[in-house]
Amino acid sequence: MWSINFDLIQITGANTGIGKAVARDLARRGARVILACRDQQRAEAARQDIVKETGSSQVLLMQLDLGNLQSVRSFAENFLKSESRLDLLINNAGVADRGKTADSFGLNFGVNHLGHFLLTNLLLDKLKASGPSRVVTVSSITYKMGKVDFSCLTTHRDVALGNSDRDAFIKYCHSKLCNILFTYELAKRLQGSDVTCYSLEPGMVNTEISRHGTFFTQVIWTLVGLLFSIDVDSGAQTILHCSLQQGIEHLSGHFFSRCAPLMNMEPKARDDATAKKLWELSETFCGLS
Numbered sequence: 001m002w003s004i005n006f007d008l009i010q011i012t013g014a015n016t017g018i019g020k021a022v023a024r025d026l027a028r029r030g031a032r033v034i035l036a037c038r039d040q041q042r043a044e045a046a047r048q049d050i051v052k053e054t055g056s057s058q059v060l061l062m063q064l065d066l067g068n069l070q071s072v073r074s075f076a077e078n079f080l081k082s083e084s085r086l087d088l089l090i091n092n093a094g095v096a097d098r099g100k101t102a103d104s105f106g107l108n109f110g111v112n113h114l115g116h117f118l119l120t121n122l123l124l125d126k127l128k129a130s131g132p133s134r135v136v137t138v139s140s141i142t143y144k145m146g147k148v149d150f151s152c153l154t155t156h157r158d159v160a161l162g163n164s165d166r167d168a169f170i171k172y173c174h175s176k177l178c179n180i181l182f183t184y185e186l187a188k189r190l191q192g193s194d195v196t197c198y199s200l201e202p203g204m205v206n207t208e209i210s211r212h213g214t215f216f217t218q219v220i221w222t223l224v225g226l227l228f229s230i231d232v233d234s235g236a237q238t239i240l241h242c243s244l245q246q247g248i249e250h251l252s253g254h255f256f257s258r259c260a261p262l263m264n265m266e267p268k269a270r271d272d273a274t275a276k277k278l279w280e281l282s283e284t285f286c287g288l289s
Contacts, residue, residue, distance in 0.1 A: 006026075006031050006087035006088045006133075006243075006244075007031065007032060007085060007087055008031070008032045008034070008083060008085050008086055008087050008088075008130075009026050009031045009032065009033050009034070009087060009088040009089075009090065009243075010033075010034045010036055010079070010086060010088070010089050010090065010123075011023050011026075011033065011034070011035060011036065011090040011092055012036045012037070012064060012066065012090065012091055012092050012093035012116065012119070013036075013037065013092045013093025013094065014033075014035040014036065014037060014043070014046065014092065015035060015037045015039060015042045015043040015045070015046040015047075016042065016046065017232050017235075018092060018138070018202055018232050018235045018236050018239065019035075019090075019092040019093065020046050020049075020050070020232070021232040021233050021235070021236040022090060022092065022236045022239050022240060022243075023035060023046075023050055023059070024049075024050045024053055024054060025236060025240060026240075026243075027050050027051075027054045027056040027058065027059050028053075028054040028056065030056070030058075031058070031088075032058040032060070033050075033056075033058065033059050033060070034060045034061070034062055034079075034083075035047055035059065035060065035061050035062070036062050036063075036064040036075065036093075037061065037062075037063070037064060037093075038063070038064060038065040038066070038067075038093075040061070040063055043061050043063075044061060047059050047060075047061050062075060062078065062079065063075065064119075065102075066093055066110075066111045066115025066116065066119070067095075067101040067102055067103075067107065067110055067111045067115060068101065068102035068103065068115075069101075069102075069103050069114070069115070069118055069286060069287075070102075071102075072115055072118045072119050072122070073118070073122065075119070076119060076122035076123060079123070079126075080122075080123075080126060083126075085126065085129070085130040086123055086126045086127050086130050086133065087130050087133050087134075088133060088134050088135075088136070088243055089119075089120060089123060089127065089133075089134070089135045089136070090136045090137075090138070090239065090243065091116040091119070091120065091135070091136065091137040091138065091179075092138045092239070093111065093112075093115075093116075094111065094112050094138065094172075094175075095107055095108060095111045095112065095172075096108065096168060096169060096172040097168055098163050098164075098165075098167070098168045101114075101115075104157055105157045105158065105285070106156075106157065106158030106159060106160075106171055107171075108159070108168065108171040108172045108174070108175040109153075109157075109158055109159045109171065109174070109175050109178065111175075112172070112175035112176065112178070112179065113175050113178035113179060113182060113282070114282060114285060114286065116137060116179070116182075117182055117282045117286065118282075118286040118288070120135055120182075120186070121283075121286070121288060124195070127195045128193050128194065128195055131193065131194025131195055132194045132195070132196070132249075133194065133195050133196075134195065134196050134197065134198070134242070134243060135183075135186065135195065135196075135197040135198075136197070136198050136199075136200070136239060136242045136243050137179050137182065137183050137197070137198070137199045137200075138179070138199075138200060138201075138202060138239060139176045139177075139179035139180050139183075139199045139200060139201055139255065140172075140173075140176040140179075140201050141201040141257065142172065142173040142176050143173065143176040143177040143179070143180050143201075143266075143269060144173075144266060145170065145173040146159075146173040146174040146175070146176055146177030146178075146268075147174060147177065147268065148174065148177060148178065148181070148268075148274055148278055149174075150277060150278075150281065153281060154281070157285070158171065159171050159174035159175060159178070160174060177268065177269060178278060179199055180199045180255055180265075180269045181269065181271070181274060181275040181278050182199075182275075182278065182279070182282075183197050183198065183199035183253055183255070184199075184253050184269070184270060184275045185275040185276060185278070185279045186253070186279075187252040187253025188253070189279075190252065196248075196249050196252035197252055197253060198242040198248070198251070198252065198253075198254060198255075198256055199254075199255045199256070200238045200239060200242055200255065200256040200257065201238070201255070201256075201257050202235040202236070202237075202238050202239060203230050203234065203235050203238070203257075203258070204230065237259055238256050238257065238258060238259050241256065241259040242256055245259075248261075255269065
């Protein structure tokens with residue numbers, strides 16, 4: 001089904017759930033895979049599982065905390081020093097929780113969007129030098145409930161106010177819209193290069209995304225997962241499609257679902273002015289502008 005071969009692949013949040021399933025599949029194909037994870041103990045256990053299941057000796061671990069912009073910078077610096085190429089970057093890690101990042105951004109916005117925004121930008125030159133290469137960002141169909149409130153972002157460094165479980169879910173939806181707009185704008189900025197990018201929704205997958213949330217939040221996500229979810233290997237398929245499928249380069253910037261581009265996106269997910277403004281504000285937040 002897929003025919004592109006990549007030498008070096010980096011996956012965030014690869015110690016559990018969909019990320020681990022994707023890493024296992026790619027390692028089995030012979031790729032050199034770097035698991036970029038915050039929790040080193042869990043990540044090492046995942047790495048050992050993947051090595052045991054695939055027989056690959058090319059599964060590596062690097063520490064990355066997307067909720068800490070200095071950690072993102074340190075990770076990128078260490079990566080660029082140690083690796084000669086980067087063929088595929090999969091921005092998979094995500095949270096659906098209350099709280100703040102180390103830099104006082106809302107947790108969902110800071111981890112799901114801003115950390116990946118900075119990481120991708122710091123690695124863009126390496127991706128361009130390694131082309132043809134790809135950036136794949138995991139979003140969610142819940143983007144439909146999201147919006148980008150620039151007034152709230154500039155004033156409160158968050159996509160919305162409130163600290164209830166419901167507020168956390170709404171902020172998650174907002175952050176998933178940010179993922180799509182980021183990819184949409186990134187594709188424009190990559191025109192003329194040998195790098196393409198895609199966002200996607202993997203389906204309702206029963207993962208540990210709410211494991212740091214309150215007991216109530218975990219119960220709700222677990223019930224939803226049991227009733228409607230697919231397994232992680234099924235959820236990994238659209239990520240693998242966007243990563244490996246030949247002939248989709250002309251669809252750079254598009255949003256995929258069930259291994260196909262969605263052509264009937266809501267207008268807010270294809271708003272040029274919003275995407276550009278979010279990019280520029282994210283640059284300011286990350287100290288890139």
